Amino acid sequence: MTATTAVQNGGPYSATALSALARRHLWMHFTRIGTDPRAPVPIIVSGEGCYVYDADGKRYLDGLSALYCVNAGHGRPEFSQAAAAQLLELDFYTTWSYAHPRAIELATRIAALAPGDLNRVFFTSGGSEAVESAIKLARAYHRLSGKGQKTKIIAREVAYHGTTMGALAATGVTSLRTPFEPLMPGACHVANTDNYRWPAERDPLWAAEQIAERIAFEDPDTVAAVILEPVQNAGGCIPPQDGYFQRVREICDDNDVLLISDEVICSWGRIGHWFGSTRYGYQPDIITTAKGLTSAAMPMGAMIASDRLAEPFHTETGSFAHGFTFGGHPVAAAVALANIDLMEREDLCGHVLAKEGEFRATLDALKDIPIVGDVRGAGFFFAIELVKDRETKESFDDAESEHLLRGFLSGALYRHGLICRADDRGDPVIQLAPPLIADSEQFEEIGAVLRTVLTAASELL
Numbered sequence: 470m471t472a473t474t475a476v477q478n479g480g481p482y483s484a485t486a487l488s489a490l491a492r493r494h495l496w497m498h499f500t501r502i503g504t505d506p507r508a509p510v511p512i513i514v515s516g517e518g519c520y521v522y523d524a525d526g527k528r529y530l531d532g533l534s535a536l537y538c539v540n541a542g543h544g545r546p547e548f549s550q551a552a553a554a555q556l557l558e559l560d561f562y563t564t565w566s567y568a569h570p571r572a573i574e575l576a577t578r579i580a581a582l583a584p585g586d587l588n589r590v591f592f593t594s595g596g597s598e599a600v601e602s603a604i605k606l607a608r609a610y611h612r613l614s615g616k617g618q619k620t621k622i623i624a625r626e627v628a629y630h631g632t633t634m635g636a637l638a639a640t641g642v643t644s645l646r647t648p649f650e651p652l653m654p655g656a657c658h659v660a661n662t663d664n665y666r667w668p669a670e671r672d673p674l675w676a677a678e679q680i681a682e683r684i685a686f687e688d689p690d691t692v693a694a695v696i697l698e699p700v701q702n703a704g705g706c707i708p709p710q711d712g713y714f715q716r717v718r719e720i721c722d723d724n725d726v727l728l729i730s731d732e733v734i735c736s737w738g739r740i741g742h743w744f745g746s747t748r749y750g751y752q753p754d755i756i757t758t759a760k761g762l763t764s765a766a767m768p769m770g771a772m773i774a775s776d777r778l779a780e781p782f783h784t785e786t787g788s789f790a791h792g793f794t795f796g797g798h799p800v801a802a803a804v805a806l807a808n809i810d811l812m813e814r815e816d817l818c819g820h821v822l823a824k825e826g827e828f829r830a831t832l833d834a835l836k837d838i839p840i841v842g843d844v845r846g847a848g849f850f851f852a853i854e855l856v857k858d859r860e861t862k863e864s865f866d867d868a869e870s871e872h873l874l875r876g877f878l879s880g881a882l883y884r885h886g887l888i889c890r891a892d893d894r895g896d897p898v899i900q901l902a903p904p905l906i907a908d909s910e911q912f913e914e915i916g917a918v919l920r921t922v923l924t925a926a927s928e929l930l
């Protein structure tokens with residue numbers, strides 16, 4: 470793609486003008502506002518496959534699938550065709566009291582793919598709304614079952630579950646919570662499964678037992694649900710120990726506590742299965758999903774609940790008093806159906822499973838660079854934890870982390886044409902989650918850029 474085309478796709482403004490207008494008018498999410506107003510805003514104008522192009526026509530490897538969501542890759546014509554046809558047939562109708570074919574077809578398709586009896590699909594516009602819906606369903610279910618005191622939610626430290634007030638209460642990132650407190654009462658946090666610094670003799674199921682202890686401490690009669698990601702994103706792609714989810718399932722069953730699997734990232738092939746819970750062989754009561762459901766070509770999320778949770782609502786006047794105008798939007802549903810077709814046709818889950826080892830090996834090969842500590846993750850969802858000292862696993866302090874991640878790495882990686890995430894919501898990590906169509910060529914490119922930039926970062930320190 471030429472620079473001219475890219476700028477044309479950016480509309481009537483030059484790259485410099487777009488940047489100035491973005492600083493003036495576009496309130497970017499989770500973005501520092503006080504940054505030097507002359508510093509250019511990275512403006513992405515088009516995308517194709519695993520690559521995107523900025524307003525100057527420069528190409529980048531999208532090593533993060535935008536935000537862990539463009540799973541099928543950029544610019545898929547299947548989605549524009551599905552959206553255009555749907556806009557002509559039925560642009561919008563609501564799922565409040567009414568239904569329409571695409572929402573029905575999609576719910577049926579999702580129920581067939583979801584594990585066990587997760588047959589009830591409640592659509593939302595994104596992940597936070599799906600988590601919010603799951604928390605409300607857990608409370609409403611227990612109340613209708615005569616256990617109205619069961620309201621508390623147990624989540625894990627450093628986990629990200631969204632930004633709306635209920636989802637934020639489940640989120641375990643202190644810096645995201647404190648500006649908005651007081652939050653929804655009744656959410657508490659236990660240790661996650663990051664075992665990089667665990668003592669060697671620790672029981673591998675220690676983190677699962679933390680949940681049992683917390684339920685006992687809170688009183689099982691007050692706990693509604695546990696919410697966990699199959700592989701925890703924040704903190705750096707933290708996988709579970711073998712048997713972790715089986716033990717958590719037992720703990721939940723023993724205490725009549727619901728298990729919510731937050732798969733906003735870990736579904737739709739990200740870790741090689743339609744649903745992350747299937748990869749680790751556990752049966753949740755609720756799955757929350759979004760992002761890759763439409764490969765991000767339209768905003769859409771869903772809460773998928775078991776038949777058992779719908780039962781108490783089956784009375785003459787029973788209803789779940791909850792909803793969103795755009796839940797099940799026909800255009801988003803049409804795109805999601807096209808996405809599932811595409812994923813099946815191209816066997817994207819099979820591709821991820823076949824290529825996961827090669828992707829991991831690319832990152833493992835960087836372990837000779839002094840600041841590369843741990844490499845962890847699953848599927849096409851990996852993190853590299855950066856450390857000051859590989860032998861002692863000593864991490865960087867806040868000031869060093871700021872200097873390393875924001876002062877150097879984020880900018881350097883971008884300048885070298887790789888979009889990935891340099892994150893310090895736990896210990897400093899670089900995260901990679903390329904589109905599920907990525908292959909050896911992209912892995913090599915990722916490995917080469919990381920080697921150059923991480924070597925330079927090591928020498929800086």
Ligand code: PLP
Pocket residue numbers: 595596597598600629630631632698702731732733734759760
């Ligand atoms: N849950 C998880 C596990 C997530 O990763 C995210 C977003 O990254 C959310 C919930 C919130 O999703 P959204 O940003 O679509 O509201």
